Amino acid sequence: MSAATETVEAAGTGAAAGAPAAACCAPLTASPLSDPDAAALAETYAALADPVRLKLLSLIAATGEMCSCDLLEPLAKSQPTVSHHTKILAEAGLIAGDKRGRWVWWSVVPERASFVRGVLGT
Numbered sequence: 104m105s106a107a108t109e110t111v112e113a114a115g116t117g118a119a120a121g122a123p124a125a126a127c128c129a130p131l132t133a134s135p136l137s138d139p140d141a142a143a144l145a146e147t148y149a150a151l152a153d154p155v156r157l158k159l160l161s162l163i164a165a166t167g168e169m170c171s172c173d174l175l176e177p178l179a180k181s182q183p184t185v186s187h188h189t190k191i192l193a194e195a196g197l198i199a200g201d202k203r204g205r206w207v208w209w210s211v212v213p214e215r216a217s218f219v220r221g222v223l224g225t
Contacts, residue, residue, distance in 0.1 A: 150195035151222060155180065156188050160211075161223050163198055168210040170203075 136144065151157060155178060162177055163169045174185045189209055192198045197215050200207040211219050 147195045150191050150197065156192055159188050160192060160197060160219065163209050164211050164219055164223060168208050171207045
């Protein structure tokens with residue numbers, strides 16, 4: 104076998120003769136997710152896996168802060184339904200509420216703002 108043939112065959116296998124095998128692609132992350140991180144991320148994505156919650160999150164993100172009373176009309180949902188959806192987003196750590204009198208004012212959790220921008224494509 105010629106040296107050129109060996110080089111072509113080694114290139115086809117991803118390794119030069121006698122050299123350790125190299126990864127075909129660079130890894131996307133430095134390390135895989137830990138079990139707790141994977142569970143937390145799955146919970147976050149489960150909270151976002153509903154069109155009403157995505158729209159609700161986008162309304163809050165677009166205004167910076169929004170009263171529950173102002174979410175009813177754009178979502179075309181009742182107060183208990185809006186409350187249910189805000190609770191799920193709050194439990195996922197995406198929004199936080201500040202009760203003022205009878206209503207809760209919602210805003211994106213500052214530490215999650217970058218993630219929310221990425222999810223909403225803004």
